[in-house]
Structures are given as structure tokens and as C-alpha cells.
Amino acid sequence: MGLRRSYKEIVAAGATMPDAAAQQNVFLDAYHNAVALEFRDALRRGGVSVFYCNDSVMGGQGDAEPRDTIAEMLARMTGLDIYPVSGAGYTAVLFREYAALVAKAQNKPRLAIISINLRGFSDDWLFTPRWEYAVTTAYLRLLADPPSPADLPSWIVSGQWDPAAYWQRRTARPDPSYDALFEKLNAGREALLAAPPPGLSPEELDRRRHFIENYMTHVTPEHPMLGYLLDTARRLERAGVTVLFYLTPIDIEGGRRLVGEALPANVAANGRVIVEALARAGASCLDLTTLLPEERFVDREYACEHLDLAGRRRVAEALAGALQSRDAAATRPAPRGAAAK
Numbered sequence: 001m002g003l004r005r006s007y008k009e010i011v012a013a014g015a016t017m018p019d020a021a022a023q024q025n026v027f028l029d030a031y032h033n034a035v036a037l038e039f040r041d042a043l044r045r046g047g048v049s050v051f052y053c054n055d056s057v058m059g060g061q062g063d064a065e066p067r068d069t070i071a072e073m074l075a076r077m078t079g080l081d082i083y084p085v086s087g088a089g090y091t092a093v094l095f096r097e098y099a100a101l102v103a104k105a106q107n108k109p110r111l112a113i114i115s116i117n118l119r120g121f122s123d124d125w126l127f128t129p130r131w132e133y134a135v136t137t138a139y140l141r142l143l144a145d146p147p148s149p150a151d152l153p154s155w156i157v158s159g160q161w162d163p164a165a166y167w168q169r170r171t172a173r174p175d176p177s178y179d180a181l182f183e184k185l186n187a188g189r190e191a192l193l194a195a196p197p198p199g200l201s202p203e204e205l206d207r208r209r210h211f212i213e214n215y216m217t218h219v220t221p222e223h224p225m226l227g228y229l230l231d232t233a234r235r236l237e238r239a240g241v242t243v244l245f246y247l248t249p250i251d252i253e254g255g256r257r258l259v260g261e262a263l264p265a266n267v268a269a270n271g272r273v274i275v276e277a278l279a280r281a282g283a284s285c286l287d288l289t290t291l292l293p294e295e296r297f298v299d300r301e302y303a304c305e306h307l308d309l310a311g312r313r314r315v316a317e318a319l320a321g322a323l324q325s326r327d328a329a330a331t332r333p334a335p336r337g338a339a340a341k
Contacts, residue, residue: 029135032087036136039085039098040143046107051083053095054115057248057305057312058086061298065309073316078323080111089131091120092228097140099235104144112241113319114232117248117305118270118289119214121225123182138171178224185223188266189216192259200258203301208258210303215250215263219270226277233283244322245278246286247271248305249315253294255303264290286322288315 042048052058052071060067071084085098095114102108125131192212196205219226229245236243255263267289275285296311297304307315 032133032136033139035085035087036098036101036140036143039083040101042083043102043105043107043109048083048107048109050080050111050113051085051098051102051109052113053090053098054084054086055090055117055120056086056088057115057117057307058084060309060312061306068309068312070312070316070319073313074113074319077316077320080323082113083109089120089125089133091117091125091131092225092232093126093131094133094137094140096228096232096235097137097144099232099239101140101144102241103235103239108239109241111323112236112243114243114245115248116229116245116274116285118219118250118267119305121219121223121270122214122217123178123186124213126225127178141171176224181222181224182217185218185220186216188218188262189213192216192262204258207254207301207303210301211255211259211263214303215255215270216259216266217270218266219273221273221277226274229274230277230281233278233281237282242326243283244286244319244326245283246319246322247274247289249292249296249307249311250289250305251292251294251297251300251303252290254297254300284326286318288318291315291318 039048039051052074054070058071059069069084069086071082071086074080075082085095092114099112102112119125120131189212193209196208200208233243233245250267252264252267255267271287271289275287278285292307292311292314294300296307296314298308299306
């Protein structure tokens, strides 16, 4: 089965784009909007039975080995027809809008697989314009709730004669301030940054800084990214779509060596908060943060989650196992007498 060709070509083009700093913003917005539009069109065709939301961890990062994506390997392992929705820095900021689009579709997928990258909970990733995807977020809202003749009276009453400007305002949402919250969530992170241990090389110090900035923010129930995840879960649950969330593997070994035990402890604590919050919302979440050894990670100078081919295969195997266990549980006969209760 596998991936649909036209979308695969779009994803492949995105995976090999030069760094975004070298691109015009309008080009990037157009690319990510094209991803959203292709997904909407596939939903209309009834061509999405399983969709898989991920970020740049989905695929390979170099040409030294095959670039098979996690979605492609998972499709081969399970026989599922998987539609990938992925891009650099994609988080639940976008995934919840995709969930809203799915909820409006007549032909809904039966399963969603959604990755959770703990780096997305840092203020650097959450509030950096490059990763907020404001234009594509608004575009997804427009796709989920397109203009119709019934909107003419409200447009006329608005006094905004430019329809594009009117719809831009309609898709906008309040932009709350989280400065005070993140001052609290980052207190431990700032203390670690201010006290590097002696004897580290400049390269090690820089990598240590990345580990701290990426993973040492505390996740609490009021964290906005957790709210986006819960919105995603609820929208899909109400639409009747089964969801499997999972926490992306992290280079725990490298982090422990450069930061100390505080890093694995914070990662574990943050994972518990997320898994428990999603469980209360009725969604299951697989914690893969400690799945892989250090040698499976690439782009190590950035202390990020990019994986080599073997690492991506292990993630696909873990997801396949979780899906097979769920299917087995769903088809297991009920205990004798349970129906009479």
C-alpha cells in the first residue's frame, strides 16, 4: 500500500529544501499551505484512512544512507495506507488545525498517529515566528470553515470591503502572553545555563546549551503546547478517529553526560505530565523518549531528535507493536459474563 505519490513528491521536495533562512517567507508559506490543501483534497476523495503527523524527525537528514521515512517503514510493517503530514518544526500548533479539518470531513480517517517532540515545549520553539506557522494555521482554519453565501451579511456589516482582509481577521485568534508562565517554567533551565561545569570544550559547551534550551523547560498542566495537544485529542475523539500519540526519542545518554541527571529526570517528569493529561482526555500516548542509544542520533551538534535509518526503523517497530497490541486488545473476546453486567 504505502504513500500516495503526489504528496510523497511534495514531502520529498520539502525535506531537501535549503535552510529556511535562505528562502523567502512567501515561498515557505506557499509550500506549507500546499501541504494543507493536498491533505484537504485527499480527505474529500476519501483517500485518507490513516494519517501520521510528525516533524523533521520523520525522514533522513543526509545522503549517506537511504532516506526512508518512519511513515514508509511503518506502512511496510503493518500494511496500513499511511498519509504523512510532516514538516520542519511541525507541532500541535498545526496538528490541532489538521484535526479540525478532519472533523469537518465527510470521509474521516480511522486512525491518527501524532508525534510529540518535547523540544516543541521550549519557548524558543513555541514562540519563534518560523515555528508558529501563523499563515498556514490561518489557512487550515479557512479550509475547515470556507466562505459561503451565508457569510455575506456578516462581511457587509463588518465594513471591511476587502474580502481577503475580512477572512484574515476571521481566522485570527487572540495572542496571549506567556512571559510570566515561562519565567517560572524556565527557572531551572536558566540556573543550569549560568553554571557550566569546568573542562568542557567550546563544542561541548555549545551542545550542552542546546540540550538545556531544548529539554529543560518544565511542562505543567497550564503549558500552552499541552493545551494544543489536548485540543487535538478532543477534536479527533469527537470525530470518531482513534489516536495514538507518542513522545519522540531523545538523546538521553548525550544529555546526561553534558548536563547531568537533571536532564533525564526532567524529560521523565515532563513525559509523565503529558501522558497523564492525554489519558485523562481519553487518548493513549507511547513514551519513546528513552528508546534509542546515542549513536542512533544525527546532527548531534544541535542536540536534536534527528535519527539515522536504524533509529527511524526502531521507532517504526515500536509504533507497529503498539498498533498491533491495540488491535489485539480490541478483538479479544470479552470475559464470560461481561455482557450481562
